[in-house]
Amino acid sequence: MPTLKDVAKLAGVSFKTVSRVINRSPHLKDEMRQKVLRAIDALEYRPHHNARHLRTGRSNVLAFINDDIAMTPFAGRIIQGAQEASWRNGMLLLTLHTGGDRSFERAAVHAAIDRQVEGIVFATMYHRAVEVREAAFEIPLVLVDCFASNGPHTSVVPDETGGGYAATKCLLERGHRRIAMINADLKYPAAVGRLNGYREALKDFGVEFDSRLIRTGGWWQEDGYEHAISLLEVKPTAIFCVSDRVAMGVYDALKERGLRIPEDVSVVGFDDQELIAPHLRPALTTVRVPYFEMGSWAVEHLAEAGRAVDQSKRQIVRLDCLLVSRCSVSKPFQGFAMLGEPARASRKKHRA
Amino acid sequence: MPTLKDVAKLAGVSFKTVSRVINRSPHLKDEMRQKVLRAIDALEYRPHHNARHLRTGRSNVLAFINDDIAMTPFAGRIIQGAQEASWRNGMLLLTLHTGGDRSFERAAVHAAIDRQVEGIVFATMYHRAVEVREAAFEIPLVLVDCFASNGPHTSVVPDETGGGYAATKCLLERGHRRIAMINADLKYPAAVGRLNGYREALKDFGVEFDSRLIRTGGWWQEDGYEHAISLLEVKPTAIFCVSDRVAMGVYDALKERGLRIPEDVSVVGFDDQELIAPHLRPALTTVRVPYFEMGSWAVEHLAEAGRAVDQSKRQIVRLDCLLVSRCSVSKPFQGFAMLGEPARASRKKHRA
């Protein structure tokens, strides 16, 4: 690998002049610059990034640490956002995953710091509280899809409440009044936020909250299936699901009972999983979580922090969760009328 | 940040002695070592990794470059495998994604080389041929889930044929003879391999290949749905799907026609997507693709190459695709008998 000196020798200048060319120093004769540029080209010289770093103290590397990347396609979107933002800012990402192991988490942070990363992005695979280890205090840190349970730390999370509101509103606007919600356990911030959004929307439309329309459990297809079955007794005209996977289970249950979506029951999901939502029959109306944007926000924030080191103003930023309209929502029972079937009969079938 | 010299001063030794302690040099008095260790502890000294690298020429960093990480949960498994192997070998991973953009790919490789990575793992989100850019020739390279169309390069891919064989065999062993396959376009190596495996298994069981049982198209639920509908005319007792997503579509079609899985038709998928396969009703029997293992193999190979630099013996390694048995496969029509229904009637229903 050629070095500055090799280039200088070939160009017949001091090696400092080469350095000046590379760093675009303004005080340089043009002929000098051309000579050097030619030599650089000829040797295919590329600056030794780490040597530069040793001198300047800037590594231009960020660490991306996450608890588990393999189990969810979300992590990929966060990384992608972080990655693109890094690239824009001339930085690279050192990625580490901890598998959720606390002692490994500590080791990962240390490994990153030892590599002189300029900041750490810590992302979790679902929205939750995390305890920030002391080691991470040494350098700028941004939490993604999680927030610190101990002390203030900059963090970026989805606006779950806004998402729940958007999902419910789209149902209310179409005329639904008996809207069920299949939620996850309230120990999850996402579940709490989405329920709050649901209640707020109800209130704004003057619909009274009815706890009999609420189910609470897990995030999975199985949960959706079971709760949908039990919900049929309460005769909802629409079901808001806490996740796309729950919505999948709801689809199964509804179809099994001979109910059509959206003619008989409208369904809204949450997550906009590209592998699932657009490919269900009918394609699922759902809420998009801004994973990409969170990853990118985190890195942009870190890059800014590098310039103006004001880590003092720590904050929790909530990014919008937007509704993605597809085909699983319609007016209540409209489909029956359109098909020419007597609305009463279908109603009976549904509510039997 | 404290340096070697700070530690040396505190411990009252030369700074080279400290270096020796850190690098576990054998020739050291124990009292010396203790003194130094105490000073290191007191100052919370941590070696400056990049300075060390500058001297030794070893960065202990690998680049993980992939075309697109966000669109598939597979990428996460590859990264995870690569990551854990890196950690075992004292290395870290610099991740970059190219978004499939060729010029960006080039830039990414250069950025990685400029950071003095010791090797590159290049992974694709689905099994395919890639053209390796000249830039990548400079340092050790391993291709994951893809292979080089130009010249020999070490690469690790799934054994698609073995996977197709395993899926088909499990059906044949249960007594199925009319086994349909919903495949993807044959421009994909995965589709070719899985079809070959299907045919090999058929041959081993003395079953003649029947092209009317084959459908070719895309990877998605929609494809599965449409092909399943058209397949019902040919009365298969089992359907082998090229992907879990295709299997999802098949489930939809079968259920819509009142056919039960596996009682009326057995279904096998491919991919073992943890978000889908175990949560379908019934849980999907499928074939696991060794993403984790491929990622980890790539890094282990690179780490070995670092020790014994024998890049000459380039190779394509195929890793096993194993069957994951769940509930979507049974003997042909067995369910009808078990339910006490006359087998003939059910047969009629199915083949009508």
Add this chain to the structure above:
DNA sequence: GTGAAAGCGCTAACAT
């Protein structure tokens, strides 16, 4: 405008 010298934090080679 250009060059010479110093040094970032560390390890390798040679002393002692």
Add this chain to the structure above:
DNA sequence: ATGTTAGCGCTTTCAC
């Protein structure tokens, strides 16, 4: 067994 010197490839400071 420990210390001294040199230098990895680069940028910064300060002469000229």
